[in-house]
Amino acid sequence: MQRRAIFNNRLLPYLLLAPQVAITIIFFFWPASQALYQSVLRQDPFGLRTTFVYLENFQTVLSDPLYIEAVQVTVVFSISVTVFVMVVALLFAVMTDRQIRGAQTYKTLLLWPYALAPAVAAVLWMFIFHPSIGILGKGLNSAGFKWDYQLNGIHALLLIVIASSWKQIAHNFLFFLAGLQSVPTAVVEAAMIDGASAWRLFRSVLFPLISPTTFYLLTVNLVFSFFDTFGVIHALTHGGPGRSTTTLMYKAYMDGYVSLNLGQSAAQSVILMLIVSAIVWLQFRYMEGKVHYA
Amino acid sequence: MKRSILFIFVLLAVLIAACAPAPTAVPPTQAPAVEPTKAPAATTAPAQPTAVPATKAPEATKPPAPTATPVPVIPPGRVVVEFWHGLTMPLGGILEGVAADFNKSQNKYYVNAFYKGSYPDTMNAAIAAFRAGKAPHIVQMFEVGTATMMAAKGAIKPVYELAKETGLNIDPKMYIPAVAGYYSLDGNMISMPLNSSTTIMYWNKDAFKKAGLDPEKPPKTWAELRAMAKRIVDSKASNCGFTTSWLTWAQFENFGAIHNIPLATKMNGMQGMDAELKINSDVHVRHMQTLVDMQKEGSFKYGGRDNAPDALFPSGECAIFHGSSGTRARIINEAKFAWGAAMLPYYDDVPTAPKNSIIGGASLWVMTAPNRTVDEYKAVGEFFRYISQPEQDAKWHQATGYLPITIGGFERTKASGFYDKNPGADVPYLQLTRTQPTENSMGLRLGDMPAIRIVIYEEMEKAFQGQQTVKQALDNAVKRGNELLRAFEKTYK
Incomplete structure (x- = not known):
C-alpha cells in the first residue's frame, strides 16, 4: 500500500502540519504534562509552598472509599447513558429512515436538542422535574409518587442520565441515520425479495452494515459520559444528594476547583486519563476485529 | 495503519478531556450553574434572583444604583x-x-x-x-x-x-x-x-392566620417552631411548614454561635490550623434529629443545598423559612402574601443560648x-x-x-x-449584635471550609433519606471534615 503524497517542497508538508501540531502541543500535551507534574506535588493553591511527595497523592486517592464510590457511580452512569442513548437514537433513526410523510420535519426536530448548551438543557429539565416547581415533578407528587431528586439518590441519577442522554441522542441519531442511508438499496431489496421480515432485515442486514458507526458512537458516548456531563451534573445536582451523582469528573472538579487541593485533583485527572485510554485501547483491541468496515 | 491513526485520535480527544480539570491548566470551561433561581455556585452572599432590581430606599438616601458597568475609560495620569x-x-x-x-x-x-x-x-x-x-x-x-x-x-x-x-x-x-x-x-x-x-427567619403571616395562629407572633424557640409548622401543615394552610436554605451556614455555623457551642476546637479554628470539628455534640445531634423528625411528620422539607430552597418561601410553598438576610429583596419582589422577618429561634433549655449570630x-x-x-x-x-x-x-x-x-x-x-x-x-x-461575641460566636476559620460544608450536606442528605441515623451522619461528617482539615494543615507545614 503506497500512499505517499509527493511534495516538491521539503518544507511544505511540515508547514501544513504545523498548526495541527501546535494545537496538539498547546492544548493536549502541555496541560497533560502539567497535570502529571502537579500530581506528584503537594502545593498550596498560590504555589507558595511546594513539596515533592512522589506517589502519595495517588495512594491517598486510591485508598479513599469516596473515590471508589465515585468509580461505581461513574460506571453505572456511563453505561446507562451509553446504552440509553444508542438504543433510543437507533430507534429514531430506523423510524425516520423509512418513507413516511414529514420525515424531513422529524429529522430536523430530532436534531434540535444538540444545539443547546448542557447547562441550559439541565435547567430545562429542572423546570420539568423539580419536585415543587416542575410541571412533571409536581404532577408525580400529587399523583402519589414521592418524586424528589434533591433527596433521593436514585431519582437524581435517573434525572442526570435522562438530561445527559437527551442531548446526545440527537448527535447519535444523526450518525445512525447517515449510516443507514449509506446502506446500498440493492442489498436491502435483495433481502426483501428473499422475504426477510422488517426485524430480520434490521438484525441481519442493516445492523451489521452500520457496525462501524455503532462502534464509533460507542467510544464517543463513553468518552462523552465521562467528561462532557459536568455541566448537567453541576446545574442539576451538584453531585448530590449524598454523593449519588458524584462522578470521577465531578470529584476531580470539586477537589481541584472548590477545595483547591491541586495535587490530589491532578492525580485524579491522571487516573481518569489512564482509565479512558484503557477503555479506548480495549475497544480497539477486542472489538474492532468484529466490526465490518464498509 | 488506519487503525493506529484512529486510535491516536481518540486518545488525543481523551487526553484533552482528561486534562480539563487539571488545576494549573485552563479552568473548566463549563459555565457555573445557571439556575435562574439561584445565585451562582456556593456563595453565602444573599440569594439574589437574577431579575431583581435594587429594591428598597429609592428615596431614602438616593443610592447611585447604576445598572450598567461604567465604561472603563481611564482618565490619564491616575x-x-x-x-x-x-x-x-x-x-x-x-x-x-x-x-x-x-x-x-x-x-x-x-x-x-x-x-x-x-x-x-x-x-x-x-x-x-x-x-x-x-x-x-x-x-x-x-x-x-x-x-x-x-x-x-x-x-x-x-x-x-x-x-x-x-x-x-x-x-x-x-x-x-x-x-x-x-x-x-x-x-x-x-x-x-x-x-x-447573616441568617434570619421569615414567616408567612397569611399562612399563620389560615392555620389559626397569631400572624404577628413568629416562633421564638424550636419547640414553638415545630408545633407551629405542624399545625400549618395539618390545617393545610400550606404544603410545607418549614424549610431552610444554607443548611450548614444556618443550622450548623449560626446555630452553634447562637447556642454558644463550638463548631470546631481552637475557637472554631481561629486560633490555629490544628482545629477539629465538634459538630457531633449532643446539642447538634438533637437539633438535626428535630429536623429529621419534623421531616417524618411532614412539617419540614429539605429543599436542596446552598440557597436552592430560597424559592420555596416566596412561592408560598413553605410558611417558615430560614435564609440569608439578603433574601429579603427577592421576597419583597416575589411574595404575594404578608410576611415578616425575625431572629432565628433557639432551644430555650440550652442555658448558653441565645447569643449573637455570625456573618x-x-x-x-x-x-x-x-x-x-x-x-x-x-x-x-x-x-x-x-x-x-x-x-x-x-x-x-x-x-x-x-x-x-x-x-x-x-x-x-x-x-x-x-x-x-x-x-x-x-x-x-x-x-x-445581640450579645458580645463569645469564642464560639466570633466566626470561624477552617481550612477547606467550602468542602466541609459539602461534606455536611452529603452526610445529612443520607440521614434525611433514612440511610443512616443523625448520630452516624454527624460522626461521619466530623471524621471526613477532620481529614480535610488535616490535609489543609499538611499543605502549610
Missing part, C-alpha cells in the same frame, strides 16, 4: 487599581457604582471594578493571576475562603500592614465586633469587610504582585478609607440589603427612618 469581584447583578452593578463614585470623588486614583464570575471562579482566577505574577490589587473573597487567604502569606497584604505603610487610618472598633473579628488575626484586620449577611458574605483582600508600587497600595488604602465611611456603609446597606457593617452605618440608617419604612430590615443587625 493610579489604576484592579478590583475583581464576584457579585452578580444587581449587586455587582451597585458595587461598581461605588467604585465609580470613588473615581469621581477625587482625581488621583481610579478603581476598575469588574465581575470575575462566582466567588469560587473569582478565587481561582485570582490564584491563577497571582501565579502568573499578575494578581489584581483587590479581590473579593467569600468568607469560607478566609482560612485559605490568611494562610497565603506573601500572596496577600494584610490590611493592617497596608494601613501602616500608607498611613491609612481604619479603626477596627468602628465595625460590628462579629464582622471585624471574622476577618482579624490577633486583633489585626487582615482583610477589609464589605458585604456581610457570611465576603471581604476584600489586597494582593501582592512583583511590580506593585507604593502608589498603588496608597490607592487601595484610599479606596478602603472611602468605603469604610459610615455614610458609604449606610448607602451600601440600604441599596443592597447587606448588613450595615459599621456601627455608624446602622445609626445613620436608623436616624434616616429607613427601618420605619422597611420594618424588619434591622433584624439581621440586631441579631448579629
Whole structure:
C-alpha cells in the first residue's frame, strides 16, 4: 500500500502540519504534562509552598472509599447513558429512515436538542422535574409518587442520565441515520425479495452494515459520559444528594476547583486519563476485529 | 495503519478531556450553574434572583444604583487599581457604582471594578493571576475562603500592614465586633469587610392566620417552631411548614454561635490550623434529629443545598423559612402574601443560648504582585478609607440589603427612618449584635471550609433519606471534615 503524497517542497508538508501540531502541543500535551507534574506535588493553591511527595497523592486517592464510590457511580452512569442513548437514537433513526410523510420535519426536530448548551438543557429539565416547581415533578407528587431528586439518590441519577442522554441522542441519531442511508438499496431489496421480515432485515442486514458507526458512537458516548456531563451534573445536582451523582469528573472538579487541593485533583485527572485510554485501547483491541468496515 | 491513526485520535480527544480539570491548566470551561433561581455556585452572599432590581430606599438616601458597568475609560495620569469581584447583578452593578463614585470623588486614583464570575471562579482566577505574577490589587473573597487567604502569606497584604505603610487610618472598633473579628488575626484586620449577611427567619403571616395562629407572633424557640409548622401543615394552610436554605451556614455555623457551642476546637479554628470539628455534640445531634423528625411528620422539607430552597418561601410553598438576610429583596419582589422577618429561634433549655449570630458574605483582600508600587497600595488604602465611611456603609446597606457593617452605618440608617419604612430590615443587625461575641460566636476559620460544608450536606442528605441515623451522619461528617482539615494543615507545614 503506497500512499505517499509527493511534495516538491521539503518544507511544505511540515508547514501544513504545523498548526495541527501546535494545537496538539498547546492544548493536549502541555496541560497533560502539567497535570502529571502537579500530581506528584503537594502545593498550596498560590504555589507558595511546594513539596515533592512522589506517589502519595495517588495512594491517598486510591485508598479513599469516596473515590471508589465515585468509580461505581461513574460506571453505572456511563453505561446507562451509553446504552440509553444508542438504543433510543437507533430507534429514531430506523423510524425516520423509512418513507413516511414529514420525515424531513422529524429529522430536523430530532436534531434540535444538540444545539443547546448542557447547562441550559439541565435547567430545562429542572423546570420539568423539580419536585415543587416542575410541571412533571409536581404532577408525580400529587399523583402519589414521592418524586424528589434533591433527596433521593436514585431519582437524581435517573434525572442526570435522562438530561445527559437527551442531548446526545440527537448527535447519535444523526450518525445512525447517515449510516443507514449509506446502506446500498440493492442489498436491502435483495433481502426483501428473499422475504426477510422488517426485524430480520434490521438484525441481519442493516445492523451489521452500520457496525462501524455503532462502534464509533460507542467510544464517543463513553468518552462523552465521562467528561462532557459536568455541566448537567453541576446545574442539576451538584453531585448530590449524598454523593449519588458524584462522578470521577465531578470529584476531580470539586477537589481541584472548590477545595483547591491541586495535587490530589491532578492525580485524579491522571487516573481518569489512564482509565479512558484503557477503555479506548480495549475497544480497539477486542472489538474492532468484529466490526465490518464498509 | 488506519487503525493506529484512529486510535491516536481518540486518545488525543481523551487526553484533552482528561486534562480539563487539571488545576494549573485552563479552568473548566463549563459555565457555573445557571439556575435562574439561584445565585451562582456556593456563595453565602444573599440569594439574589437574577431579575431583581435594587429594591428598597429609592428615596431614602438616593443610592447611585447604576445598572450598567461604567465604561472603563481611564482618565490619564491616575493610579489604576484592579478590583475583581464576584457579585452578580444587581449587586455587582451597585458595587461598581461605588467604585465609580470613588473615581469621581477625587482625581488621583481610579478603581476598575469588574465581575470575575462566582466567588469560587473569582478565587481561582485570582490564584491563577497571582501565579502568573499578575494578581489584581483587590479581590473579593467569600468568607469560607478566609482560612485559605490568611494562610497565603506573601500572596496577600494584610490590611493592617497596608494601613501602616500608607498611613491609612481604619479603626477596627468602628465595625460590628462579629464582622471585624471574622476577618482579624490577633486583633489585626487582615482583610477589609464589605458585604456581610447573616441568617434570619421569615414567616408567612397569611399562612399563620389560615392555620389559626397569631400572624404577628413568629416562633421564638424550636419547640414553638415545630408545633407551629405542624399545625400549618395539618390545617393545610400550606404544603410545607418549614424549610431552610444554607443548611450548614444556618443550622450548623449560626446555630452553634447562637447556642454558644463550638463548631470546631481552637475557637472554631481561629486560633490555629490544628482545629477539629465538634459538630457531633449532643446539642447538634438533637437539633438535626428535630429536623429529621419534623421531616417524618411532614412539617419540614429539605429543599436542596446552598440557597436552592430560597424559592420555596416566596412561592408560598413553605410558611417558615430560614435564609440569608439578603433574601429579603427577592421576597419583597416575589411574595404575594404578608410576611415578616425575625431572629432565628433557639432551644430555650440550652442555658448558653441565645447569643449573637455570625456573618457570611465576603471581604476584600489586597494582593501582592512583583511590580506593585507604593502608589498603588496608597490607592487601595484610599479606596478602603472611602468605603469604610459610615455614610458609604449606610448607602451600601440600604441599596443592597447587606448588613450595615459599621456601627455608624446602622445609626445613620436608623436616624434616616429607613427601618420605619422597611420594618424588619434591622433584624439581621440586631441579631448579629445581640450579645458580645463569645469564642464560639466570633466566626470561624477552617481550612477547606467550602468542602466541609459539602461534606455536611452529603452526610445529612443520607440521614434525611433514612440511610443512616443523625448520630452516624454527624460522626461521619466530623471524621471526613477532620481529614480535610488535616490535609489543609499538611499543605502549610
